[in-house]
């Protein structure tokens with residue numbers, strides 16, 4: 001596998017990331033499942049929970065969609081609070097894990113395999129749409145995904161999502177000291193691409209947007225920004241998750257959580 005920085009469109013991003021998440025799902029759930037909690041809602045590797053953040057507002061009795069739901073842990077938490085959460089994910093293997101945990105816990109998240117840029121729901125179907133590190137940074141056509149979210153939300157509905165904090169793009173994805181040295185431009189939006197040496201095909205893609213880009217896309221789709229949370233690394237939290245660690249977390253934000261209201 002080799003790493004490149006180059007333009008990748010939506011079709012190629014999806015062709016790479018769906019199978020990549022299918023391949024990675026077993027390891028992902030084995031490594032992070034306990035931390036996520038079968039009926040748990042964390043917004044990122046800092047362990048900041050929705051119970052602490054409250055960025056979704058009250059979910060009891062609400063129709064809720066999770067985009068990039070993975071194994072459905074967050075939606076299961078929403079269901080435990082009385083919300084009618086449903087999941088959506090590109091990866092069949094992630095959704096199989098969701099079904100497994102449904103059976104184990106008895107808290108069932110009805111889920112669909114689809115992509116964030118073409119939501120298979122009628123207009124104004126939901127009161128809340130959210131993503132916890134789901135889908136958004138894997139998408140090239142972000143404007144389409146955010147417009148789709150606006151379409152399926154009812155007027156006044158809540159939209160919240162977490163992503164890798166955009167400032168992290170400047171640093172190597174390394175949890176150690178090397179990950180504290182700025183080495184690439186914050187403003188360079190050229191996607192991060194992994195290419196399979198054997199086939200020459202793109203096998204993984206991540207897309208970067210600056211904080212200003214995110215605000216422009218939300219405003220352009222008719223959202224009013226209400227929150228931008230940057231959870232601090234908690235005392236006593238020593239878990240390493242990819243490039244997230246105490247070494248970096250005590251100095252720089254690793255996760256950004258946006259909250260918005262559909263006008």
Ligand SMILES: C[S@@+](CC[C@H](N)C(=O)[O-])C[C@H]1O[C@@H](n2cnc3c(N)ncnc32)[C@H](O)[C@@H]1O
Nearest residue numbers: 021068070089090091115116132133134135138
């Ligand atoms: C980092 S995981 C997050 C899943 C879950 N929220 C969690 O915290 O474990 C990202 C998820 O986004 C999904 N995903 C990637 N691209 C997507 C797309 N275009 N549409 C929907 N889901 C997508 C992946 O399959 C994966 O399950």
